[in-house]
Amino acid sequence: MEDDHEEAEGEYDQQRRYESPEIHEEVPRILTFPEAAECLHTLGKCDSGLGYAYLGLNASNKSLTDIRVILKFKYVLFVDVSRNRLIEDAFRVLTKMTYLLMIQADNNRISSVEMEQMPYLQVLKLNKNKLKSTAGICHNLLEILELNHNNIDEVTLNPYDLKNLKTLELRGNMLTTTNGIFFPGLICLYIAENQIEKLDGLEILVNLKILHLRSNKLSRLDGFSSRCAKLSYLNLRNNEITKISEIQKLSCLPALETLIIFENPAINYREEDEENMYRQIVLAMLPDLVRIDKDPVLYKEKREAQEFRTQMILNGSKFTDFDVSLAE
Numbered sequence: 001m002e003d004d005h006e007e008a009e010g011e012y013d014q015q016r017r018y019e020s021p022e023i024h025e026e027v028p029r030i031l032t033f034p035e036a037a038e039c040l041h042t043l044g045k046c047d048s049g050l051g052y053a054y055l056g057l058n059a060s061n062k063s064l065t066d067i068r069v070i071l072k073f074k075y076v077l078f079v080d081v082s083r084n085r086l087i088e089d090a091f092r093v094l095t096k097m098t099y100l101l102m103i104q105a106d107n108n109r110i111s112s113v114e115m116e117q118m119p120y121l122q123v124l125k126l127n128k129n130k131l132k133s134t135a136g137i138c139h140n141l142l143e144i145l146e147l148n149h150n151n152i153d154e155v156t157l158n159p160y161d162l163k164n165l166k167t168l169e170l171r172g173n174m175l176t177t178t179n180g181i182f183f184p185g186l187i188c189l190y191i192a193e194n195q196i197e198k199l200d201g202l203e204i205l206v207n208l209k210i211l212h213l214r215s216n217k218l219s220r221l222d223g224f225s226s227r228c229a230k231l232s233y234l235n236l237r238n239n240e241i242t243k244i245s246e247i248q249k250l251s252c253l254p255a256l257e258t259l260i261i262f263e264n265p266a267i268n269y270r271e272e273d274e275e276n277m278y279r280q281i282v283l284a285m286l287p288d289l290v291r292i293d294k295d296p297v298l299y300k301e302k303r304e305a306q307e308f309r310t311q312m313i314l315n316g317s318k319f320t321d322f323d324v325s326l327a328e
Contacts, residue, residue, distance in 0.1 A: 029085065030066040031059055036073065046075045060084070060104075068093050075099075082106040082125075088113070105129070106146075113137055117161075126150070127169075140164065148172055148190075155180030170194070171212075178202060178223075192216070192235070199223025206230070214238055214260070221249040230255050237293075238263040244278070245319040248285045258291040266323070281322055284309040 040054035053075035059067065064084040070076065071093060077100060081091075086108040094103055095116040102123035110129040114136025121139040124146070131150035138161035145165060149172035157165075159182045168186060172193040179200040181189065186205055192214040199218070202208075203225035210233045218239040232255045241247075241264040250256060259282070261267060267278055279292055283305030290297050312318075 028065045029063045031062070031064050031069050033069050033072065035059075035062075036069050040073065040076075042078070056080075064090075066090055070094070071096055077101045080104040082108070084108055086110060092116075122164075137162065143167065145169070157181075157183075159183050176217075181205070203227040209233065209255075211235070221246040224250060224252055226252045226254065228253055232256060233258045235260040236264070237261065240264070241266045243320070243323040244281060245323050247282055248319050250286060254288075256286065257289060259286065259289055260293055262293045280305050280308050281319065284312065285319060 039057050039059045042056035043052055044055045046053040056078040057076045058080040060080050061083040067081055082104050088110050091105055091110050092115050095118055099120050101120055104125040106125055106127040108129050118139045120141055122141050123144040127146050127148040129150055131152055134155055134157050141164055142162055143164050144167045146169040148169050153174040165183050167188040169190040171190055175194040175196055177198045177200050182201055182204050184206050186208055188210040190212040192212050194216050196216040202223050206227050207230055208228055209230050212235045214235045214237040216239050231253050237260045244266040282292055
């Protein structure tokens with residue numbers, strides 16, 4: 001699921017490498033009224049209910065530095081100004097469009113997101129900009145916030161300003177901890193490709209269902225809580241977990257069904273027998289899993305894992321006994 005999303009992002013990046021380079025970067029590029037009118041799409045009823053207007057405007061990939069003309073289209077609810085040359089001042093003009101529901105401004109040069117509150121904004125996408133801070137995002141109805149591939153090293157979002165936040169994406173930043181992500185209503189959290197070494201504050205995320213931590217620096221799995229009672233998908237691929245017994249700490253998660261754990265030092269199987277042994281150990285620790293890595297858990301595996309766990313108890317064995325056998 002999320003791995004597929006990341007592969008799609010990689011294809012998009014590869015496509016961008018073959019696009020023509022920007023020309024005359026210092027020359028202002030102003031969006032004109034006729035050009036903006038051609039960017040309109042999605043006809044719908046305007047707020048009075050008595051007429052129709054275009055609700056969407058897509059002015060992406062035009063090397064724009066000035067988009068003030070968009071303010072003339074007062075009925076627009078969805079704006080896409082991705083892949084331009086906008087800086088924060090040029091971007092902030094959109095805050096004057098009170099009824100905007102969605103802003104997508106990926107691949108620009110925005111270094112600050114401090115802006116006036118937009119009372120109806122529900123989706124904000126600022127991926128691949130130059131952001132160093134999350135300060136200033138205070139839109140009460142915001143549900144989806146994407147800040148992937150910026151330079152953010154700390155989350156300073158105020159949970160009282162973002163009570164409706166459901167999806168938060170911070171892939172490819174410089175975070176070292178999950179501290180600061182204090183949103184009880186959050187359902188999906190994507191924080192892959194950071195430098196995260198420590199998990200803090202997860203007990204607050206009582207509605208979280210998807211947690212994506214791929215390609216971080218985790219060596220221990222402390223920090224998970226039974227209060228994360230809805231967490232069903234957890235991706236820990238390509239971290240620094242050296243002891244397979246760390247997985248036992250996930251037994252506090254009652255709804256966990258999918259665990260992605262390969263490409264860690266603790267899991268270095270080279271043959272089918274070693275892979276089967278690894279899956280058996282994981283299932284003995286977490287018998288309710290329905291998927292491990294890319295493969296579903298079979299009924300036969302569950303039965304064998306139960307027998308394996310019973311034998312361990314009879315022999316007085318512990319999961320820490322396997323920490324060396326599966327590692328390099």
